[in-house]
Amino acid sequence: MSGSMSSNSSIGITELTPLQLKQLRAQVAAYRHLARNENVPDYLISSAVKLPPKQTTLLPEPYKYPGEAENGEKLPYDLMKVLSIHQSRFNRQTELQVPPGVDPFKMLTQRENMIQNRIGLRMKSLSNLPADIPEHIRLKAEIELRALRLTNLQIHVRSFSENFELHFSRNNAAKISKTQKAVKLHHQKYEAERKKDEARNEKLRMQKLMQEDEEGYRALLDEKKDQRLVYLLQQTDEYVDSLCSLVRQHQTTEKKKKKDDKKFERSQMDDEARVHVREISTGKIITGDHAPKPEEVEFWLETHPGYELIPRDQLSDDDEDDNETHVVEERVEEKDDQYAGMDDETKAKMIIEKARNEEDEYDQRTKKQMADYYATAxxxxxxxxxxxxxxxxxxxxxxxxxxxxxxxxxxxxxxxxxxxxxxxxxxxxxxxxxxxxx
Structure with a gap:
């Protein structure tokens, strides 16, 4: 008996204090929550984890920086070292250590894992429902279970669509950048060629001037002016064509408006107006006093067989065709480019020669000539x-x-x-x- 007591005393078994027992129970409860992939409540975390007490003094541990007295006695602190430590702390903006950075990708991964664990637990609980639950609850549970089973498919579809949109955007950006570079390169090339031509022409003019070749010098100057004149003539032709189309639209609108006004005036005629009739066999139209009045039309047609009424709209159209002088619009037929296959110099000379040979704008134009703005308006x-x-x-x-x-x-x-x-x-x-x- 005494031997067993001596062995227990040698092992040194000590009983847990109430605080330690409470901490142990909190740790066991937290472990059970973690085993079921559940969140651990805050009160269990505070009970299970005991943080070390905060430091209440700024002095280091005794004999960490020992000192020596004059008589050789060992002291717990070296005053000079303690002073240097305090000065370094005073120079710092804060006494707290810089916390380590938080990895956002790691946090995102942990969050995704936690969500997947919750989904798995929920699917497990929905699969193990008791058989005696009501039908409507079972139906809701079945719908939720089927929806949770589609999460993996939704994740794959979303990942595929995001990758597709990302590659699509990158390809579009690459195409746009490539097009912009090509356009920029084209303009740079055109500008370089233009400057090169100008430098060459300037050099030729200087050579002609140095050689005292006045005729050659003037010819080069005229060629430079002709290029500007060709561009001006081309732009003028485009503007004239646009004006011609607008004037034709205006004339058509005015003609239609006049025709509508005449029809309205004819419709407002008094009741004493004669009704025009036409003989069917010969097409002869009877007007004036020989034509019947509106109230005598039926009796007149019975007594004069072989005649028919003429609608007022048809009569007005016939009168307009007889009395008005119609102006036949000249249609500008689409024809091939007469300057196709010519170089720039020949094309410029032909355009200038054509502009010089044009007649005055007030002269009469024949129908075979192209209708310009003045002939149209x-x-x-x-x-x-x-x-x-x-x-x-x-x-x-x-x-x-x-x-x-x-x-x-x-x-x-x-x-x-x-x-x-x-x-x-x-x-x-x-x-x-x-x-x-x-």
Whole structure:
């Protein structure tokens, strides 16, 4: 008996204190939560983990930096070393150590693992439901279980779509960058060639000038001017074509408006107007006093067999076709480029020669010629030979100049063709005419 007591005393078994026992129980409970992949409550964490007490003094441990007295006695602190430690702490902005950085990828991985564990536990609990639960609860559980089973498929689909969109965006960005570089390179190449041509032409002009070749020098200058003139003529042709199309649209709208107004006027005629009839066999139209009145139409048709009524719309269209002078619009047919296959120099010479051979814009154009802006817009022309006798009061000194007569003819043409847009010079001409009449 005494031997067993001596062996227990030699082992040194000590009983747990109440605080240690409470900490042990908290650690066991936390382990059970972790084994089931569940979150550990905060109160269990605080009970299971006991942090070391905070340091209440700024002095190091005794005899960590020992010192010696004059008589050789060993002291617990070396005052100079302790002073240097305090000075280094005083120079620091904070006494706390810099915490280590948090790895976001590691945290994201841990979060994903935690979510997957929760999904697995939930699927396990839904699969092991008791058999005596109500039908509606079982149906909800089955729906949730099937939805949770689709999580892996959703993850794969989302990963595939994200990778596809990422590669698609990268490919588009690469294509756009490649196109931009190609366009930039094209402009740089064009600019380099242009500068090279200018330098070569400048060098040739200087050589001609140094050789006192005045004719060659002037020819080079004319060639440089011709290139600018060719570009100006091409742009002018494009603007004229655009103006022609707009004027044609305006004329078509005005013509339709006049036709509608005439139809409306005919529809507003009084009841005493005669009804036009036509003989079916000969096509002869009876109008005027020989035509019947609206209230006598039925009786007249019974007494005159072989006749029929003519609708007013058809009659108005026939009258317009007979009385109006239709202007046949010249259609500009699409034709092949007459300058195709020519080099730039030959093309420029032909364009300039064609521009020089054009007739004056006020001359009559034939139907075979291309309809330009003036031939399209100013279809109705009125020639002004001299000013009216009422202008100037008979004073021969108050006569309009030839260019003013041309301006007056232009203004009258604008009025006759129902066009707007009088220039500043023509506004001044209007003031001159007003003063002459006074």
């Amino acid at each position: 100013h279809r109705i022309k009125e020639k002004i030979v001299k000013q009216h006798a009422t202008m100037g009061g008979g004073n021969p000194n108050l006569q309009l100049k030839p260019y003013q007569l041309k301006g007056l003819e232009w203004m009258i043409s604008l009025h006759n063709n129902n066009l707007n847009g009088i220039l500043a010079d023509e506004m001044g001409l209007g003031k001159t005419i007003q003063v002459s009449l006074n």
